[in-house]
Amino acid sequence: MPRYEFRCRACGDNFEVNRPMAAAGAPATCPQGHADTVKLLSAVSVTGRGAAPAAGGGGCCGGACGC
Template identity: 55%
Template sequence: MPTYEFRCHECAVTFDVQRPTSASSDPAICPDGHPNQSASPEFNASVASQRTLRMSG
């Protein structure tokens, strides 16, 4: 299952969520307890590349 990076709009913390591709853009709950509408997906190519390398190697 893919891992997606999210950023909370309230506290700016970045966190990872594993979920199916079909749910990739669904909101996520901040680990600090902020409401699920306060976090949105982020894409960071370098993080995605590192994850791909770790998974394949």
């Protein structure tokens, strides 16, 4: 189940809530009982053993134009 991070505007605490994706936008009450909260954006990092990165020279067009 996804975990969403919220910040309480009343007390300033950050807290997390586990809930289904269908309820991602639902309001959350902070552990102190305050209802004035905002959902925070979280950075997600996914790692794995995927394909190797493509070889290239970099630059503006991948190095093919010699720039």
